[in-house]
Amino acid sequence: MAAGVRLIQKVSSTRTFARIAPYVVPAMDRAVHRLTRGKVLLSARMLPGVILTVRGAKSGQPRTTPLACMPEHGSTGGGSTSWILIGSNFGRPGHPAWTANLLAHADEAVINWKGHDIAVRARLLEGAERAEVWQAALTFWPPYATYQARVEREIRLFRLERRDTS
Known part of the structure; x- marks a missing residue:
């Protein structure tokens, strides 16, 4: 593993990062994503990322959130067929708002x-399926273990799969 990645993982596991990142990282991602017309997501230089748009659970208004993701590849090879979203909230108390939005409007x-818009269906992972994906997520980005250790809630995991829009 490259020294740079280890350093980023160590920094992202700190409480200071958890306090600052939820405000700085999404704002930078939104600005760069907008300026590059969807071609660049700055945080994706560390982890793969998506921009999630889903109606608010309470407001009903579209909510757009840049998020790290864990792409899953299908047996056909090539591009991702599904994506895992991890509701870590940087190890802060409370589920992130986007998780409630997905539960309400999956x-x-x-x-x-x-840079491509893809209609998806979200599914909250539970039980053995969640446990298996959680282990894969810890291998993918070890700081998730630190985030989980800081909070009493179980971090929500969602699988997003392409949906037919025809």
């Missing part, structure tokens, strides 16, 4: 993945 989400 069949209406859209992600922007590498």
Whole structure:
């Protein structure tokens, strides 16, 4: 593993990062994503990322959130067929708002993945399926273990799968 990645993982596991990152990282991602017309997501230089758009659980208004993701590849090879979203909230108390939005409007989400809008269906992972994906997430980004250790809630995991829009 490159020294730079280890350093980023160490920094992202700190409480200071957890306090600052939720305000700085999404704002930078939104600005760069908008300026590059969806071609660049700054945080994706560390982890793959998507821009999630889903109606607010309470407001009903479209909510757009840049998020790290864990792409899953299908047996056909090539591009991602599904994506895992981890509601870590940087190890802060409380589930992030976007998780409530997905629970309320699971069949209406859209992600922007590498500049392409893709209609997706979200599913909250539970039980053995969640446990298996959680282990994969810890291998993918070890700081998730630190985030989980800081909070009493179980971090929500969602699988997003392409949905037919025809």
